[in-house]
Amino acid sequence: MGYNCGDNEEWIRSNRIVGGSDVRWGEVPWQVRLRIQLDNAVMQCGAVLIDTDWVLTAAHCVTYCPNLCSDITAYFGEHRLINEYKQSKAVQILLNNKERSKPYDSLFETNHYNEIIARKAAKVMVNNRFNEKTFEGDIALIKVNQSVRFSDNIQPICLPKVMENFAGETGFISGFGVLKSGSKQVPHNLQISSVSIFTTTFCEYMLRELGYDDVVKWGKLCAGAIDGGRDACAGDSGGPLTVRRSEDNKWVLVGIISNGIKCGQPNTPGLYTQVSAFVNWINAVIANETMHS
Secondary structure (H helix, E strand, O other), rough: OOOOOOOOOOOOOOOOOOOEEOOOOOOOEEEEEEEEEEOEEEEEEEEEEEEEOEEEEEEHOOOOOOOOOOEEEEOOOOEOOOOOOOOOOOEEEOOOEEEEEEEEHHHHOOOOOOOOOEEEEEEEEOOOOOOOOOOOOEEEEEEOOOOOOOOOOOOOOOOOOOOOOOOOOOEEEEEEOOOOOOOOOOOOOOOEEEEEEEEEHHHHHHHHHOOOOOOOOOOEEEEOOOOOOOOOOOOOOOOOEEEEOOOOEEEEEEEEEEEOOOOOOOOOOEEEHHHHOHHHHHHHHHHHHHHOO
């Protein structure tokens, strides 16, 4: 069976990550979880599958690599966190009703419904516009060390057209981040929530009302819920903001979860990297790498 970008037929539920609900198996097949090994800590971020060898994430997740980051592992096809996903432990995988064990660093593909694939980052390319203070240009590409095989629960998302505008649309965010601002509690199941994509003018109005004078930087967009309660939070950075485009029924990557002000507060938008502003950069990096590989 062939898999094209954004063709997932599993309709995402529209009323259900802060304020989110559990994702069903195969519902968000482009979701990727990154485990980033720092010198003295482990950091988690989200990412998005766009090709057999490439994922997109937030630049602030990987900007310290390789100097302060020794290892990045990307997990594909994962919609539940397993307790054994801890450093120095084995991962137990149910395969054909038999429990098998593999070392942490060598997850393997299975025929089980909860198929998970792990890949190491071979190359990390941070956009040269990235600014750590303003989060402008908060986007990065990761090339994995081995191609990912697509399946019912591992599929790529479509990229938008250059500067395609989705203001006014309902989008969907997903991730394994904490469930509320200031909390350390992470969900066992991948979470998903619907958010409204705001115009830049309305977003800047809300930010001014909150006492922030900065305009929305180029290449950023805003999304959230006016009444609060639905938002991305710590640990979700790098994950997807998606829309099902009506003209072709394809799921499209509108934004990369970037930064915000607390989580899930009323009249407080979350900020996302606008993927359509970086499509040319994404295509150029991949084309250049393909040419020289």
